[in-house]
Amino acid sequence: MLISWNKNTFTAFMAVMVIFLCIKKVEAVGFEPEGFSFDNDKIEIEGSLRPFTSSIEIEELNMRRFLVKIYLHAQTPSAPPSFSVKINFPKDNINQLWNSQTWSNKSYFTMPSYDRAAASFAIVSGLTINDQNQITFTSRDRYENRFINTFVQEKGDTLVFGLGLFEDNPPISQIQDYEVQILVDFRNVHFSNAIYEASKWRLADKFQSITTAVDTSKVPVYSTWYPMHRNIPLENISRELDSLSAFNFKSILVDDGWRSLVKMKIDTVYNYDEESFEIMTDFNQKRKDLGLKLYLWYSFPFLGGNPAVSEKFEGKYLHYKAPLQNYVLDPRYPEVRKHLISTYANFYSNWMFDGFWFDFLSNFYPPENISVNDDLGRDYTDVGIALDSLTNELNKRLKSINPNIFMGNKFASVGPNRSNYENFLAGFVGVNSIKIVREKMVNNRLLYGSKTPFLEIMGVHPRDKSIEVARKFQAIMYGNPYLSFYITTMPEDNKQTIRFWLEYWKKNYDVIMKGDFEPIKVARQYPAIHVENKTKSIYTLYEDYTLALPYSMTKTLDVINSKESELLNFVISQPGMEYSYEIYNHLGAMTEKDILKTKRKNTVEFLIPSGGFIRFL
The missing domain is CATH 2.60.40 (Immunoglobulin-like)
Incomplete structure (x- = not known):
């Protein structure tokens, strides 16, 4: 819906901060401190x-x-x-x-x-x-x-x-x-x-x-995190795999809870609970039939919680993690590294899935308080170097089984952290978390570009409003979409919202993940994000901002309203301009199509559905 302002309002309105939407990329006016030269x-x-x-x-x-x-x-x-x-x-x-x-x-x-x-x-x-x-x-x-x-x-x-x-x-x-x-x-x-x-x-x-950026054949990804968090059995999740094709998912990340389904003995000898073995086997076979890739996530990969492991490696651990009641094994001992490598290699040989997600693989040990014990045969003194050796040996061993195995991202994810025991792969459900999730997404994208390791899994509760589902997705859309939900209990409008925004992400992948990425207003924790390439420009507004429409539309412009309110403000570059536009709601349905005739107007307001967007053509 278009709302007009008269000319008398313009002077006061211009005091509002303006973000210029430059569709044709123009270099900003430079700042060269007078007399400054670097020497x-x-x-x-x-x-x-x-x-x-x-x-x-x-x-x-x-x-x-x-x-x-x-x-x-x-x-x-x-x-x-x-x-x-x-x-x-x-x-x-x-x-x-x-x-x-x-x-x-x-x-x-x-x-x-x-x-x-x-x-x-x-x-x-x-x-x-x-x-x-x-x-x-x-x-x-x-x-x-x-x-x-x-x-x-x-x-x-x-x-x-x-x-x-x-x-x-x-x-x-x-x-x-x-x-x-x-x-x-x-x-x-x-x-x-x-x-x-x-x-x-x-x-x-x-x-x-890293020779390539994100492999688009693996994303978007469906995660079992939230259904398993709600204690939904894996066999129930397995029955839903057929429905995932309607959402265009390409792979599955099975949450850390999968380990409770598979009972393994210590070291390199494995016994499985027969019923759990069948459940995992059926799940693995069904995803293969559907052409979905499968990854298993370990949140704390190097713990020795089994009493037999603790006894075998007594004195050969870094410290004790009280909340988890587990020891952290010390990779400075060659026998510890051998045990860990054999454990994962033998398990992988039996299951032959597409890869592991090893949480904390690159930065789990150094930040922790390391206990100083007697040297019982360490071949490294530095924990970081020992961990590098473990990582390299593990990669080599697993790649000897499958050269294409996935071993997690090269980069350590950055924050901000949300808890003292923040995992690399975290998840969120409520809309109250979207601001800090967006902030984390931006920081990872700033430092790593399209190779971002950002993987904040978006959970969908059956009682979520579909507008909230759209706004949650918009908080992660400039990273890699990882979604987690249980289809059976999901309302139809939520399903449609997810289908539409996943399709939007796929269609606009080149501009979203490969285009120029510009978060706006650092000190305010990025209340707006702009991406663009040669053919399209997208702004996503998470808080109130006034945008200036360009003099001419040389490329398609989408302005996504990820705020709770519907009001969006625009400044007109020059009175008398005309702009064709379409307005879509959060479900992807067009609600309005018209031509904006500015005549003598300097400013305009639109009512854009929350979670929806306006497209200027």
């Missing part, structure tokens, strides 16, 4: 480096993007020195700050900021009020940045972007040579572009090992 004078090193000597090299990689290399050398092996590296930058046009980690206690500033991603590595960005990058930096060294912290300090008309090296818990080993590389990006691009490029540089080895 050695802009870099300060504070702290005593003795007995090390230092040198600095600056290389311009491309326009306004620099690589800083700091070298330290000592005549003899010595303890690493504690020091800081600071880059001074004028703060005139920086209005927001973004950090992939929590701000350190060395940071102090007054401007709005974001620091909830909870990543294992730091990328810091200073940006304008319109989310344009002014400075983004990150670093890497041979210690994987374990002894580096980042900070930002506001001093007068200057912002100091800094790295603190070897200040907290420095390595015990001595060094003679050390190099840290710092990437500094001053390009005037959307901050999402600067962050993603910094992440690709920081995680270059992992990005290079």
Whole structure:
């Protein structure tokens, strides 16, 4: 529904924040601080480096993007020195700050900021009020940045972007040579572009090992998480597999609860409960007949909960997880790694499914409190390196059985975390969670692009309203859709909502997952998201925002209303313009089709159904 505003209202209305919908991509006006050029004078090193000597090299990689290399050398092996590296930058046009980690206690500033991603590595960005990058930096060294912290300090008309090296818990080993590389990006691009490029540089080895993005033959994915959470038997879920084809699902992720159906003895000898064996066999065969891929999820893959396992590896575990009443096995022992590898390899040989989801595989151990026990034959001292060895050996063993086996994502998912025991693969049901779910989706997409490991499973309760189902899907649609529900008890309008939005995601995959991705308003936790490619532009609004229609429509524009309210505001680029439009509700049904004739209007309002969208043609 179209609502008109008269010209007298325009002056007051223009005070509202405007996000311009530029259908033809136009480079934003650049900010070049007067008299600012990046050289050695802009870099300060504070702290005593003795007995090390230092040198600095600056290389311009491309326009306004620099690589800083700091070298330290000592005549003899010595303890690493504690020091800081600071880059001074004028703060005139920086209005927001973004950090992939929590701000350190060395940071102090007054401007709005974001620091909830909870990543294992730091990328810091200073940006304008319109989310344009002014400075983004990150670093890497041979210690994987374990002894580096980042900070930002506001001093007068200057912002100091800094790295603190070897200040907290420095390595015990001595060094003679050390190099840290710092990437500094001053390009005037959307901050999402600067962050993603910094992440690709920081995680270059992992990005290079991935030759393709998301495999669209595997998504969308149906998860058994929510039905199993509601104690619905697997045989009941099996009977519903035929119905999944109507939703265009391509694969199934079986929740961690599947292990309670299969009774296994310890080590490499397996006995199954006969009834459960038949249930799992029938489920596995039926999904094969339907051409669906199957993945099994382990939330805590390296626990020794069985008393026999605990006794066999007594003293060879890292710590005890009280809530789970399980020991965490210590991968620094070769016999532990052998046990774990044999367990999974033998189980996989019997079942031959498409892959495992190993939750916490890349970052489960290092953050935990590690117990210091007597050395009973460890061949590694570092837990992280031992875990890398376990991962590599496990991959090698499983790929010798099936070269195409899936072993989970290369990247560790980032937050924000929602609980102390947050799993990599989490799930949500109520609409109250969608804001933090959306935030988590954006952070993973910012850092990893279309290779995002975001997998927040969307559960659908039988009593969910279909509008809520649409809004929940819109909170995950810029990641990989993983949905979980029980079809038998689902109302027809919910089924239609899911079918429509899964089809919308598939049809618009190229723009949603491969197009330019631009979350809006960092300090407000991304209340709007914009994606576009050469043929289409999509905005999704999660909170109130005023949008400006472009001068001419050179590509299709969808504006999705994921708010509770129906009112959407638009500013007209030039009075007298005409726009053809269609309005759809959350079920995908067209409710209105017309031509917007602006005449002397400067602003217009539309009533767009919650969970629905307006399409400008």
